[in-house]
Every structure is written in C-alpha cells, then in structure tokens.
Amino acid sequence: MDSTVQPVIEVRDLDLGYNDYVVMRNLSFSVNKGDIFIVMGVNGCGKSTLLKSLIGLKTPTKGKVLYYGKSFWDEDETGQQNIMRRFGVLYQGGALWSSLTVGENISLPLQLYTKLSCQQIQEVVALKLSLVGLEGCEDLFPSGISGGMRKRASLARAIALDPDIIFFDEPSSGLDPINARKLDDLILELRDSLGATVVVVTHELASIFAVGNNSVFLDMESKAMIAAGDPKVLLADSKDPRVIQFLTRARVQGA
Amino acid sequence: MLPEKLIFDYSVPKTLLIKLSGDWQISAGLLSTNEVTSQLNSHPDIVQINISVSQELKWDSGLISFLLKLIRECGHKNINVAREGLPQEAQKLLSLALKVHEKNISSQKVREAFLEKTGEKFLQIIESSRSGLEFLGDIAVSFGRLITGKSYFRWDDFMLIVQKCGVDTLLLVSLISLLVGMILAFVGSIQLKMFGAQIFISDIVGIAMVRVLSAVMTGIIVSGRIGASFAAELGMMQANEEIDALKTLGVSPVEFLVIPRILALVIMMPVLTIYADLMGVLGGFIISAGMLNLNPVEYLNHTQQAVKLSYVWVGLIHSLVFGVIVAVAGCLRGIECERNAAGVGIATTSAVVTGITGIVIATAIITYICQFLGV
Ligand SMILES: Nc1ncnc2c1ncn2[C@@H]1O[C@H](COP(=O)(O)OP(=O)(O)OP(=O)(O)O)[C@@H](O)[C@H]1O
Ligand SMILES: [Mg+2]
Secondary structure, three states, rough: OOOOOOOOOEEEEEEEEEEEEEEEEEEEEEEEEOOEEEEEOOOOOOHHHHHHOOOOOOOOEEEEEEEEOOEHHHHHHHHHHHHHEEEEEEEEOOOOOOOOOOOHHHHHHHHHHHOHHHHHHHHHHHHHHHOOOOOOOOOHHHHHHHHHHHHHHHHHOOOOOOOEEEEOOOEEEEOOOOHHHHHHHHHHHHHHHHHEEEEEOOHHHHHHHHHHOEEEEEEEEOOEEEEOOOHHHHHOOOOOHHHHHHHHHHOOOOO | OOHEEEEEOOOOOEEEEEOOOOOOOHOOOOOOOOOHHHHHHOOOOOOOOEEEOOOOOOOHHHHHHHHHHHHHEEEEEEEOOOOOOOHHHHHHHHHHHHHHHHHOOOOOOOOOOHHHHHHHHHHHHEEEEEEEEHHHHHHHHHHHHHHHHOOOHHHHHHHHHHHHHHHHHHHHHHHHHHHHHHHHHHHHHHHHHHHHHHHHHHHHHHHHHHHHHHHHHHHHHHHHHHHHHHHHHHHHHHHHHHHHHHHHHOOHHHHHHHHHHHHHHHHHHHHHHHHHHHHHHHHHHHHHHHOOOOOHHHHHHHHOOOOHHHHHHHHHHHHHHHHHHHHHHHHHHHHHHHOOOHHHHHHEEEEEHHHHHHHHHHHHHHHHHHHHHHO
C-alpha cells in the first residue's frame, strides 16, 4: 500500500451537542489503518459523546464522519448498517445482553451475519473466549461473573466478527492494574493479529502511553480539540499547560 | 430572628460593616439575607461590605450558606464583600464553595419559573407523542419485515416471554375474574330479587364478563404485571447500553426486543381472556347456586342461551387490542427510559399508567363502534 492511503476514519468539522447545549465544536482528525487512536480529555468534556457519533448512535449537530471515504451520516440505513458491521464496540459497562449467556452473547453476531453452522459457531465462540482468557465460560450469565470478566467477555463479543475497527470506551475503568495492563497488551495483540484499527476513549495515563500512537485532546472550556498527535510526542513537545497538566498528572497551579 | 446575630454599622461612608455574633450553626436555623437586603435597599450608596466577627461566634455551614447567598446577591448589585474579617477556616470554605460554583454554572440548568416549566412540559408532550408515533411506525415496518421473512426472530425468547405472560398472571386472573363474577351476581341479585327474576343473574354475569369485563380486568392485570416488567427489562437494557450494543451490531431493537413481546401478548391476552370468562361465569355460578339457591342446571343453560358467539368475538377483539396497547406501552416506555436506576422506576410506572389509560380509552371506542354496528 502506498503512503497516501485513505484514512480509515476521517472526522471533518464535527459539532456535537445535546439540543441547545454545545459539547464540542469543529473537531477534525483522521485515524489511519493500524492506528491505536486515543481520545482523551477531562471528565464530562464529551469523549463518550464523540464516540457515540462515531459509532452511529448519535447524530452530530454538524459535520461529517467518513469511513473509508464514505460519509456515515449521509448514508441510508442499509449503508450505515454495512459500515457498522465492520465495527466492534466495547462499551464502558460491558453491555452484555443480560438475558443471554456469555456464549450466546458472542454467538449472536455470528448467527446474524455469517452462514456458519451451529457447531462451527460454537468453535468460533470458544476461540474468541480463549483469546480474552475466558475459556469455558460459555454457559455463565453476565450477572454471574465479575466486572473484569464481563469486560473481557464483551471484548470477545466485540471481536466476534473480526472487525476492521474496534472502539473502546474507557476499557480500563474498573480493572485492577494487572488486568488493565493485560487488556492493554490484548489491544496491541488484537491490532497486530486482526490488522484492526483501534479507537480508545480513556484517561488512564499508563495505557495512553503504552498503546497509543495517535490522539486528540478535547478541552471542556474552549469546547474544542486543543492538541493532536502521538501522546508521547505531545508529552515531550506540547506547550499547552492544559495538555501538560493532564499528561503529567500535575497539580493545578494556584489551587 | 434574634437581633443580636447581625449588627449594622454605617460609620465609614459608602461602606457597610456587618458584625456577626452569637450562634450561626445549622442547628440554630438558617438566617435569610432579607435583613441585609433591606438595609442595602435603604442605603443605595453602599459599594463595600466589610464583615467582622465577635469572639464567641459559633459557626458551621450555616454561616457559610448565609455568606454565600449574601455574596451572590451583592454580586448582582456590584457591591464588594470583603471576606478578610472572617475566621480563616470560613474564608477557605467560602472560596472553595465559590470556586465550584463558578466552574459549573455554564452547564447547569437554572431552576425554571412556573410558566416556563408548563411550556417545557407541553413541548415534551408534543415530542413524546412524536416519538410514540415514530415507534409505532418502526413496529409496523418491523412487522412487515417479519412477515416477509427478512428479519431475525428468536423463537426461544418468544416462547419464554409467552410462558412468562401465562405463568405470572394466571393466578391473579383467576382470583380477580372469579371475584368479579361473584360481585356481579351479588349486586345483580339485589335488583332482580324484587322482580323474582333472579335467574337473569346468569345473563348479567355471562354477558358482562364475556363482552368486556374479563378483557378489561385481564388487560389491567397484564398491564401491571407484564407491561411493567417489559418496561423494566428494556429500561435496564437501555441503562446498561445493551440496546446501544444491539444498534451498533446493526440489529433493530424493535425487531429484536419489541416484536416478540408484542406477539407474545397478542397471543396470550385472548387465551387469558377466555379463561377469565370461564372463571367469571364460575364465580356467578357459585354465588347463584350456593347462596341464592338457583337451580344450577338452569343457571348454566341460561348462560349458554344469553351469551351469543358474537359476544365472545367482541371480548376477543378487546383483548387483542389491549394486548397490543399494553405491550407497546411497556416497550415504548422501556426504550425511552433515561439511563439510570431512577429512570427505570419512572419507566415502569409510566408504562402501567399509559397501559391502563389506553385500555380504558380503547374500551370506550370499541363499545361505541359495537353500538354503531349493532353487535
Ligand atoms: N443525554 C444527555 N443529555 C444532555 N447532556 C448530556 C447527555 N449526556 C451527556 N451530556 C453532557 O455532555 C457533556 C459530555 O458528556 P460525555 O458523557 O460525553 O463526557 P465524557 O467526556 O465521556 O466524560 P467521562 O470522562 O466522565 O465519561 C457533559 O457535560 C454532559 O453533561
Ligand atoms: Mg464517558
């Protein structure tokens, strides 16, 4: 592939808001294939809202989100679904379907979108579960496993269809340091093995530096993105006190 | 209000010195700023307020809350309030409280005036009826897809919901229909006894139950048990982002969650209603045969003659309509649910209210149509 390949996701002049309340203005960035792209910013600055607009749950006030050059919000429903089928999403709370077992949760996307037989689906489910370290948990219900396991199970669901793009909303929240670290490693491994592009919403500094190679920094006060690029480079070069403060966990001056 | 808590001193021009003393703790009650306001109104030249405290001042958050109100009020009037005279700890608390306030004020909702609230409510009603119609449209489309075999239907889920509808409501339906049948027989007998026409109790019980009452009773029970549980289930799924997860998978939540529930109720409601018909007639029979000394065989024969087949159909049409209403109300409220635990509670209540209101309105309309058609 040449170096001028189309970005996987391109965001152009995106405005986000709820009714009259503006959350963010004029977001523009692009995510390239194989990136692990970090969306960071303080609590309430609009990271989850941005993610919702990216995965097709919330119409932006203005602007475009392009996937492989196709504008998501200008597609008709079938077009949108075709794009969405290439996503895997790990929600903040896991969002496993509570009436289904872990195994059924993972097999549902496979039943819907593949022509595999029951037997084959079971095999794929077992494979995905072992990828996240949950082999043999097929028949447990989401309510009967721990928060960390739920998170991993829902990661297994997110990668059930071998997605091109995986979205994570605060993957390490609620995980202990060891499991948070394991999840970071898993994200890297999945990117390499599936060739996926990854978008992560997080404010966990350790994982930002461990996995991220590109990022945007959203600022609440100015309602805009105030920095973009490799987080490690941002840490070294950024002059913006808000970015430095965030990335170094420094104390607010004058408080 | 104790006068010695606040002393006003105007000895310096354009400056008001407020001397605080006494008990300013919350347990002593919160002082309003009215007194200071009226002082300020009568001295419009004041631009500066200084505060001093006496030695034996007792204070906690009560004082801070008073000062906070005062500072905000003076802020509107462009009067400066000097905090230097206050105890150190109080100054710190105040600046902490003021800082948080300044940060959040941009995004916080202000408390609305009555008219504004009414207007808001009205707009909400319009919005919610619009979303309700949209939801009905979605349901219609999904049904179309189901009939043409384009959508994904989980039979296991459907069977589970059908079973739940039956199991959860059977006992209540039995009890209530039986009692309603008994009550009807009792009340009817009071009048009919005067004419010696007690045997017509069977007509009253049979016709009333079969035509409308058992359907309405069953509808209300199902609304309370099943409609509410639909709303709670879907509301929880909304709160846990499970519905979002369905959407991003490209599955319509209406197809996946709502259609099986509507179908289940549409199947179970008529079954339950027929069952309630029988229980109601049984209730009337028990009273008539057991307490009013009517001939049991004659009673049953009479019932058979009185209840025409068309009445059974009318009852079944009621029950079908109620099934749709209850299921749609439950699912709609669940899907619209706000993403927190309180939202689930509100959704549940609102599902039952919508369901029962819908049932009563639908009964009125169907009764009118039947009258019109002469059924
Ligand atoms: N459903 C909603 N309706 C109205 N405003 C909302 C809604 N959801 C979020 N907001 C507002 O939008 C802003 C951004 O919220 P968002 O959830 O995107 O923040 P976030 O960056 O994900 O925060 P956190 O790090 O705490 O998860 C917040 O100020 C919030 O008050
Ligand atoms: Mg968030």
